[in-house]
Amino acid sequence: xxxxxxxxxxxxxxxxxxxxxxxxxxxxxxxxxxxxxxxxxxxxxxxxxxxxxxxxxxxxxxxxxxxxxxxxxxxxxxxxxxxxxxxxxxxxxxxxxxxxxxxxxxxxxxxxxxxxxxxxxxxxxxxxxxxxxxxxxxxxxxxxxxxxxxxxxxxxxxxxxxxxxxxxxxxxxxxxxxxxxxxxxxxxxxxxxxxxxxxxxxxxxxxxxxxx
Ligand SMILES: O=C(O)c1ccccc1N[C@@H]1O[C@H](COP(=O)(O)O)[C@@H](O)[C@H]1O
Numbered sequence: 013x014x015x016x017x018x019x020x021x022x023x024x025x026x027x028x029x030x031x032x033x034x035x036x037x038x039x040x041x042x043x044x045x046x047x048x049x050x051x052x053x054x055x056x057x058x059x060x061x062x063x064x065x066x067x068x069x070x071x072x073x074x075x076x077x078x079x080x081x082x083x084x085x086x087x088x089x090x091x092x093x094x095x096x097x098x099x100x101x102x103x104x105x106x107x108x109x110x111x112x113x114x115x116x117x118x119x120x121x122x123x124x125x126x127x128x129x130x131x132x133x134x135x136x137x138x139x140x141x142x143x144x145x146x147x148x149x150x151x152x153x154x155x156x157x158x159x160x161x162x163x164x165x166x167x168x169x170x171x172x173x174x175x176x177x178x179x180x181x182x183x184x185x186x187x188x189x190x191x192x193x194x195x196x197x198x199x200x201x202x203x204x205x206x207x208x209x210x211x212x213x214x215x216x217x218x219x220x221x222x223x224x
Contacts, residue, residue: 013187013190013223013224014196015190015195015196015197015198015223016037016038016176016196016197016198017034017035017036017037017038017197017198017199017200017219017220017223018036018037018038018039018040018070018176018197018198018199018200019031019034019036019038019039019040019199019200019201019204019211019216019219020040020042020049020070020072020094020155020199020200020201021040021041021042021047021049021072021155021201021202021205021209021211022039022040022041022049022051022059022211023049023051023055023059023209023210023211024059024211025058025059025062026213027039027059027211027213027216028059028062028063028067029062029213030211030213030216030217031067031216032063032064032067033213033217034213034216034217034219034220034221035220035224036067036216036220037066037067037068038067038068038069038070038091038092038199039059039060039063039067039068039069039070040070040071040072040094040199040201041056041059041060041069041070041071041072041088042072042155042201043056043071043072043073043074043076043080043084044072044073044074044096044152046151046152047152047155047209048208048209049155049201049209053083053084053087053088054087056071056084056087056088057087057088057089060088060089060090061089068091068092069088069089069090069091069092070090070091070092070093070094070116071084071085071088071090071092071093071094072094072096072154073093073094073095073096073097074095074096074097074153075097075098075099076095076097078110081093081107081110081111085111085113090113091113091114092113092114092115092116092138092139093107093111093113093114093115093116094115094116094118094141095107095115095116095117095118095137096118096141096143096153096154097153099117101132101133101135101136102136104117104133104136104137105136108136108137108138114138114139115136115137115138115139116137116138116139116140116141116176117133117136117137117139117140117141118141118143118153118154118178119133119140119141119142119143120143120144120145120146120153120154121142121143121144121145121160121164121179122144122145122160123161123164124164126145127164130142130171131171134171134172134173137173138173138174139173139174139175139176139197140171140173140174140175140176141175141176141178141199142165142175142176142177142178142179143160143178143179143199144156144158144159144160144178144179144180145160146158154178154179154201155201155202156180156202157180157201157202157203158179158180159179159180159181159185159189160179160180162177162189162192162193163192165177165192165193165194165195166192166193166194170194174196174197175195175197176195176197176198176199177189177190177193177195177197177198177199178198178199178200178201180202180203181198181199181200181203181219182200182203182204182215182219183203183204183215183218183219183221183222184222186198186200186203186219186222186223187222187223190223198223200219203215203219204216204219
């Protein structure tokens with residue numbers, strides 16, 4: 013299986029080292045105060061500077077305004093922005109144009125009705141991220157370790173943009189998830205942690221190895 017992997021929510025230099033050593037392609041930094049994986053700009057900059065060439069650095073933001081994005085993009089060397097809130101298609105276009113970085117838009121899926129949402133972003137985003145819809149009242153719009161019914165994606169015709177599968181993936185289930193959905197890229201946060209917000213190098217290695 014030749015599947016690209018994003019490990020999200022890195023907070024320490026050893027996390028970046030573990031992601032690179034495991035052979036993942038993307039490293040994600042979360043800028044969302046309620047998240048146990050939240051990093052400030054200074055920390056994210058230091059971590060991004062540690063990333064070896066070839067490891068793409070992704071900033072995850074949630075309904076960020078221009079001031080927040082200006083501060084992040086101005087300080088942290090990045091390869092992609094991940095919009096994980098309620099950003100509308102027009103906002104996705106605006107962000108792409110303003111920062112000149114590829115934008116990945118996350119869409120939450122719980123049932124077949126949600127699938128239509130994905131198509132709204134097909135024209136404006138560079139990549140799509142298909143994640144589990146957070147439960148009502150959840151503090152986090154993602155990173156909850158919840159999966160959705162992968163059968164919603166199985167056998168379907170795909171989108172015109174590259175997409176990633178996310179939501180409740182673990183070293184134990186990611187291979188089956190990729191097989192069922194046909195995903196060529198996957199994203200994980202809580203499934204490779206030893207505790208809330210604390211990445212585990214062994215689980216990161218197992219996750220990537222499960223796809224090889
Ligand atoms: O990881 C977080 O803390 C987070 C916070 C706010 C929005 C998204 C977040 N993570 C993203 O959620 C999905 C799935 O995470 P999990 O594997 O189910 O824990 C993934 O795309 C993360 O990038």
